[in-house]
Amino acid sequence: MTAPQVDVITQNVSENIRREQARDLAASVVQALFRLVKLSTLHSIDNQAMVRQVEETVSLIQDFGQRSGHNVSILFTRGSVFVSGQLLKANRAVYEGALELGDILSRCGYSEIGVAKDVRASDLYALASALAEALRSSKPALADRPAPRVRLRAVDEAVLRREVAIDREGDEAAAIVRTYATAIVIIRRFYDDLRQGRYTLRQGVKRITQRLVDLSANETPAFLGVTALRNQNHDDAGRAVNTAILSLAMARQITGDVVLLQRLSMAALLFDIARPRLTGVAKGGSSGLVPQLSEQQEADVPAGTAAVLTALGLVNEPSVMRTVVAYEAHWVRRQAALGPVYRGLRQPTLQARILATARAFNDLLTAAPGEAPLSADEAIAKLEQEAADPADRTVLRLLVGALGIFPTGTLVELSTGEVALVVQTPAHPARYSQPRVRL
Numbered sequence: 001m002t003a004p005q006v007d008v009i010t011q012n013v014s015e016n017i018r019r020e021q022a023r024d025l026a027a028s029v030v031q032a033l034f035r036l037v038k039l040s041t042l043h044s045i046d047n048q049a050m051v052r053q054v055e056e057t058v059s060l061i062q063d064f065g066q067r068s069g070h071n072v073s074i075l076f077t078r079g080s081v082f083v084s085g086q087l088l089k090a091n092r093a094v095y096e097g098a099l100e101l102g103d104i105l106s107r108c109g110y111s112e113i114g115v116a117k118d119v120r121a122s123d124l125y126a127l128a129s130a131l132a133e134a135l136r137s138s139k140p141a142l143a144d145r146p147a148p149r150v151r152l153r154a155v156d157e158a159v160l161r162r163e164v165a166i167d168r169e170g171d172e173a174a175a176i177v178r179t180y181a182t183a184i185v186i187i188r189r190f191y192d193d194l195r196q197g198r199y200t201l202r203q204g205v206k207r208i209t210q211r212l213v214d215l216s217a218n219e220t221p222a223f224l225g226v227t228a229l230r231n232q233n234h235d236d237a238g239r240a241v242n243t244a245i246l247s248l249a250m251a252r253q254i255t256g257d258v259v260l261l262q263r264l265s266m267a268a269l270l271f272d273i274a275r276p277r278l279t280g281v282a283k284g285g286s287s288g289l290v291p292q293l294s295e296q297q298e299a300d301v302p303a304g305t306a307a308v309l310t311a312l313g314l315v316n317e318p319s320v321m322r323t324v325v326a327y328e329a330h331w332v333r334r335q336a337a338l339g340p341v342y343r344g345l346r347q348p349t350l351q352a353r354i355l356a357t358a359r360a361f362n363d364l365l366t367a368a369p370g371e372a373p374l375s376a377d378e379a380i381a382k383l384e385q386e387a388a389d390p391a392d393r394t395v396l397r398l399l400v401g402a403l404g405i406f407p408t409g410t411l412v413e414l415s416t417g418e419v420a421l422v423v424q425t426p427a428h429p430a431r432y433s434q435p436r437v438r439l
Helices: 002-040 048-068 092-107 121-135 170-195 203-216 221-231 236-251 258-269 275-279 295-312 317-333 350-365 376-386 390-403
Strands: 072-076 081-083 112-115 150-153 411-413 419-424 436-438
Touching: 002 048, 002 072, 002 081, 002 092, 002 121, 048 072, 048 121, 072 092, 081 092, 092 121, 121 150, 170 203, 170 221, 170 236, 170 275, 203 236, 203 258, 221 236, 236 258, 236 350, 236 390, 258 317, 258 350, 275 295, 295 317, 317 350, 350 376, 350 390, 376 390
Parallel strands: none
Antiparallel strands: 072 081, 072 112, 112 150, 411 419, 419 436
16 A cells, blocks of 8 residues: 555656756757747858757757657747746746747747657758748748647637736736735745745745736735735734835836836845844744844844845846845934934935835834734824935825825815815725715
8 A cells, every 4th residue: 555655656756856857948948949040030041050059959849858748838928938838937038038039929920839849850940941931021921830840829819818817807906915925925934044044035035026016016905905914924024025015006106117116126025134144043043033133233234134135146236236225225214323324425215215114114003012003194194203304205205195095184075076174094005095084
């Protein structure tokens, strides 16, 4: 009875390993096909560069087929690429090439290419020749079987939109809740790694950053609504995700630049990255909540955050900017004790001010154990009192606009034409824009 069970487990493990290896190889296959297609538009078929590329592509496809047991099937959807049913896992350069390959096929009326695992060089030469000929025409036309072992297919537009449609209308709130829950789990694991002294940026953190940026685009009440769970997630992960959501909602008031939004979201998720090291938790490898910081440790937080973020990522523009935003945001929050950022020689970035304000607002609404949380109105009023300069007050207006709050005492005109006085802001973030009023 035991032997068959062991065999099944062994088979499952082997299958998972083969599948993961095939997924890693998929990026090389897609890149090879893209280079082949690009070279076909630049060189003749008998060019040495073409010959080498065909040989490399045949080898990669056959290797992929041997490892996965499947033919190569590449589906190009709206901004995503799927290889044999799995989302392409690749770096930015490869993904851009894959999307360009999708655009080339789209000009010919196709959105999917299939290549048999026993493909031969003659098949790829035929594909390259047919594509090069089609692209020279003002109205590219290409047979769906340009070679015996190559198939092209046009996928219905409704199918291509299915993935996007999941997060729309009625399903959007559910997608936001799922993303929030996933983000909490991923960030908790990441901070657990930090407490164990493992400083590696999980790929899941990057994916959840992108997902939060995508969901923030529609500015739906449900996006901010999930932050109402802050008291159920009173830990580093909960604070990080809530801060990222608030920061994105604020930044969306003034920009739609995805690159800037991703940097801001990542800086928010990694805001507390220095705390385990400053308190010695990372050295001891203990788990649980990070102890309260001392006064000296609080003063060291900006520099500690910059040091850990620098060690965590490569020294390139995205990681450097992310580090700068987090460093400045920490300093802004401690400006009364530490003095002006950069000794007043340079102002902090707007992204840093947004992050600092979002975190301060979330902390005010997250009650300490045994204490009652502030209302949104009270938190806004407190932040307004603490606003040191016009830039801080401008950022506070971004927060008010993102939340859709009408501060208590505001006169509003109802849809009936009557004028009413706002008397109370709802407790739930999704209903901030529907305050109680008095005629």
